[in-house]
């Protein structure tokens with residue numbers, strides 16, 4: 064059944080400006096390509112209840128500029144049924160990523176976000192070596208966060224297709240430069256309608272949300288204003304990932 068809250072616009076122009084799309088693709092090009100060779104593809108795209116209780120979230124963090132890039136891809140490339148399902152998806156912290164296919168693939172692979180692209184690239188040895196090499200050049204707090212985060216995304220079953228990019232990528236991860244660039248882009252343009260921004264400010268005191276989840280962004284960007292007027296305050300009170 065069609066979701067009455069859904070606002071499908073099949074012939075809509077891309078929402079992400081061309082220059083933002085080009086800048087985003089340039090950032091993504093710095094991430095080494097990998098081939099996945101595990102016996103259960105997509106296992107890293109869904110959480111166990113224990114992982115969720117430990118505060119992990121799927122497809123997170125997602126920057127607003129990445130969200131808009133994915134919306135454009137979904138509207139251009141996926142079936143109407145998939146558009147309906149994905150663009151009305153409003154769960155902030157699903158156990159299973161909504162883009163994970165039944166075969167363990169990613170239905171938005173060309174535009175998957177940075178968090179997904181960087182998963183499983185660095186080995187534990189590379190994380191440790193990068194941390195030691197950059198001591199004194201990068202704030203220790205950043206290096207500790209880098210080592211902690213990346214140690215949780217090591218995968219023994221990825222094969223690196225572009226090894227020549229790994230060292231520079233590791234430095235970008237350790238210095239959080241990818242995140243800063245995506246944050247800056249997301250703070251420059253987010254495409255949110257004025258009326259919705261007013262409701263966001265009223266509900267949270269925030270002018271924008273730059274990092275969130277797919278379901279969170281969908282709720283703010285795609286629910287009708289009438290729905291937001293009645294429900295946004297409650298949704299934001301329950302939200303835990305909006306930044």
Ligand code: SF4
Nearest residue numbers: 099101105107183218
């Ligand atoms: S990152 Fe690792 S666990 Fe995830 S699909 Fe690739 S090989 Fe499998």
Ligand code: SF4
Nearest residue numbers: 108160162163169179
């Ligand atoms: S967007 Fe794709 S790669 Fe990322 S968690 Fe979802 S299915 Fe996995």
